[in-house]
Amino acid sequence: MSKVMKRTGLPYTASKKSLGRRLKNNYIGWLFILIAAAGISLFYFYPMIRALLLSFQSGMGANLEYVGLENYIRLFSDPTFIAALTNTFIYLLVQVPIMIVLALFFSVLLNDATLKFKGFFRTAIFLPCVTSLVAYAVIFKYLFGVDGLINKFLMDLSIISEPLNWLSDPFLAKITIIAAITWRWTGYNMIFYLSALQNVDRSMYEAAKIDGASSFQQFFYITVPMLKPIILFTSIISTIGTLQLFDEVMNITNGGPGNATLSISMYIYNLSFEYSPDFGYAATVSYVIVILVVLLSLLQFKVAGDDK
Template sequence: MPNLKTTASISTKQLRTKAFKANTIIGWSFILLATLLICLFYFYPMVQAFIMSLQSGSGTNLTFIGFDNYIRLFKDPTFLTAVKNTVFYLIIQVPVMILLALVISVLLNEKTLKFKGFFRTAIFLPCVTSLVAYSVIFKYLFGLDGILNMMLLKSSIISEPIQWLTDPFWAKIAIVMAITWRWTGYNMIFYLSSLQNIDHSIYEAAKIDGASAFQQFFKITIPLLKPIILFTSITSTIGTLQLFDEVMNITNGGPGNATMTISQYIYNLSFKYTPDFGYAATVSYAIVIMIVFFSIIQFKVAGDRK
């Protein structure tokens, strides 16, 4: 006579195995389509772009040249200028925008503030405006006879109009101001939502201990928002390194190449100059390398050491 317990145990294992296989098939059926689409529209173009970066030629008439394009980067004065301009935007604009977003979010999180909904909406609205539309508006604002110069002249802050779009330094400042105006509200939303999850009793205890608003900001708010600050810093870094629309529509990279970014240089290599898609792909991978580099630095400086 067979052992009934052994038979029951085998039957239970078989049922579990069948159930596991069924669940596995069902799980893969849910993610298979998404996985295929990600591979098709993300990983495949990335691999093809890397292969193209190892080629050179006019238009689609490309020949394999190995890593010569990557060596060419370090000898290309236009590329080096674009990198210098992009890093300038990154170093100046990102910290200013992050700090502004933090301060604004703290102010809008105050319980005694009236019309909070209006202020939050007003500050966030620039994020949903068209990139091209707002860039064109800023181009007119920063014109020689634009509203900004008129206001500065009437208030006697300046004696003659500032050459916002034709002076290399002021053109960069104009781009920084435009980017800051558009993206500060975007980061503010992240900080504001995180602040609302912080127990208010922490701030009340700090007030009882005699902590000033300045101390509360640096000793409580910033440490508790550290993961969100890291996230917004990395996303802002990625966005700035890929900066294109504002420069293209406000200054068109001028005067000269004083405001040209890496992304605009890629566009010029592909569509404005004699088409060199291989070298353009190489410059694109330079952005990838820079993003990885700056992200690692930010993780090391502000990330959780645990």
């Protein structure tokens, strides 16, 4: 009797067929994995590596030559890049916290079992994030125009006496961009929090209420700790999205006035297509976004106390 028969108690031919079936299934599984891995490598990792190599090159159009770290050194003396980096950080430090707080507020409010028409309100707040980026940006451009509805509304309330040049003033233009991206993405983050709140045991709130905890205490000692992983996740994706901000700046202010609202992504676009094409330096600036995403994500993990 063969070793296979002794071990399995099956005839040799049956055991051989079973082994062949398992090997065939393994080959099919590996084939699916290899196809996906090849696609990811071709469309994600290969362009990333090419962009990294490109960041060490310089020249007009396709006439490129390797210049070492010259492009990276150039960043520190480039006033346009410094302006774009400063603007992007202003958007990040102002807009992301406001959006996270608003999303938390709306999610808690719309999770109330006694609230009527919850479905309508949830849809209304989430709806902006499924609208066309270009369409909503153009609408905001007209809303905040000199003759737009925002100025008319503020004048009707006697808050201002004459129309404000929202898109021509450096400070007001930044406020317009922040208002636009906050309006669009608050509902997107709210859905994550609302989904997480569905899994929080209501008995925890009932026990806290019996112990005399106020609504604010319940929020800070139950809701926020339970939503900590989701808050971390939304903070990271919001940070990544803000560092890649392009459509709103392009369609509302076109980076103006001057470079007052210019973002890093729009500067990359300008370097590649608006100015004399400098793809090497554009790739260098794009890798600044990669570095910032990694550093800020690690910082957020550290602040959140997540060592996993």
